[in-house]
Amino acid sequence: MAAKMAATLDQLTGGGLVMFYDYGQQLREHRACHLAYPDDVHPRVAETVDGIRLIMNPWRADAAITASRGAYGVTDATCTPTPVRRPHPPIWFGETHPGTALDYRYAALGVTWLRACVSPEAAALLPLAGHSEPHLARTARRPAVPAPRAR
Template sequence: VATLDVLSGGRIILGVGAGWHRPEFEAYSEWLDDAARVDKTEEALRLMIELWTKPRVSFSGRYYRVRDAVLEPKPVQKPHPPLWFGTAGRRMLRLAAELGSGWIPINLSPEEYALARKSLAGRVRKGFVFANVCWPSASEAEMRKKVADFGRAGCDYYLEVLGDDYERQIGWMAGLARKV
């Protein structure tokens, strides 16, 4: 992340999450219960922040240990690249408020979004970004309604992604290609 921040001239935003898609997790790691995944994520973030901001780091946690570790190059962005949390869980929202620069959950309803955003009110730093990701809308009218609803819920940036339904993705892209 630090090297990418340097190579990009300070344009990296790190998306943070504790993991929710079990098949993906099992393909690369081991599946832990919710509490353990959040614990491991928090510990990793605290270690990364130390490595990004200090010349030499010793750290001993439950999941990670380093002794006199040096990370170079340091990130361009100070104190470190922005951390955008993709979560709606209570503990991860607490971490987003404490360590984050943005919040970008996926596929919440506007009502769920407004409720979670309210829980962050007064706890985030100045400039904190409120964004949202949803599965694709069925029509332009539906998308316009979602954008308006999420805007009223306090969302500054709205993004639609294709998800993992590949048949739907192909149909969506074909429809978009016809329009363009």
Template sequence: MTEISGGPYKRPFRFNIQCSSPEQVDARSWADLARQVEDLGYTTLTVSDHLDEQVAPIAALMAAADATTTLRIGAMVFSNDYRHPVVLAKEAATLDALSGGRFELGLGAGWMTSDYERAGLPLDPPGVRISRLAESLAVIKGMFADGPLTFHGAHYQVAGLSGTPKPVQRPHPPIVIGGGGRRLLSLAAREADIIGLNMNMAGGVIDASLGPNATTAATEEKIGWIREAAGARWDELT
């Protein structure tokens, strides 16, 4: 039992390992790595979603699932700006179906400046990216649900589209949202199943300036934001 932000919080530990940049990218080496992760007792193998020197997450996660039997797979996390939510929902549901319900859907607003600059992608202000992520979540959950989805937002328009296939895990695979700012963590508290506590990455780079945002006090403040936004959902969150 652990005391967090003024109240007891009991969850069993489970351990995840991030495998985004293996030394070798070939079928046998990747399968061997996934089986080793499973044999060592990790619960989940995740792959990040950047445009630098790493494997692409969707294909890598499916290969890891094929090589294992109990290991869960997930993105930590998909950048919302790189994929339309209708496309990502289809990919995610397919991953969940083909892995036998072992997929966890990690989502983020996008943050690494170098990804955007090198790929020539427009980098909108953080507030715009978070608003777009909020709409994306609504679209993805709608695509996982029964029946056709019609959605009219500032960023996405969907006209009577039914999502297929449906994920094995219902109503949807566990949704992971990570962040370090109040608005994004509050969104996660309302919409996600698992929340990843991070530094505030609004600056778009990892450097020494992030230190003050990684202290115990800063982390306690973030947990407080999550608790406030989650309300009755607090006890359900990981």
């Protein structure tokens, strides 16, 4: 459903969608949605990656797909309309928590990690800006960074 909603919005905006995907590092966000909040951040990161892969799969498929990732899955899933930009719109991960290894995983997906610095603690993460470059090089991918659009 998320893939279809995002693709529809991408169509309505003429390819203007930039999908911002966050793994939710705040306990209150999880409680509000009645979701488990493991103390260890790695299961949350893994669920995030599983979820984004399930969103990306129908965008790339030419026919209905059946797939599972971790605890999630789809059966005979299709996505119409498809996104304007192929294989998918730009996807940005938001994350300011050090040590999650999310940057390694986003590099494998070929998406962008947006380090939103909103506090002195988060600003201290700026030296990590080049941290994922070796992982991007290994996957031979460059993240999709959208250019500003004139309206």
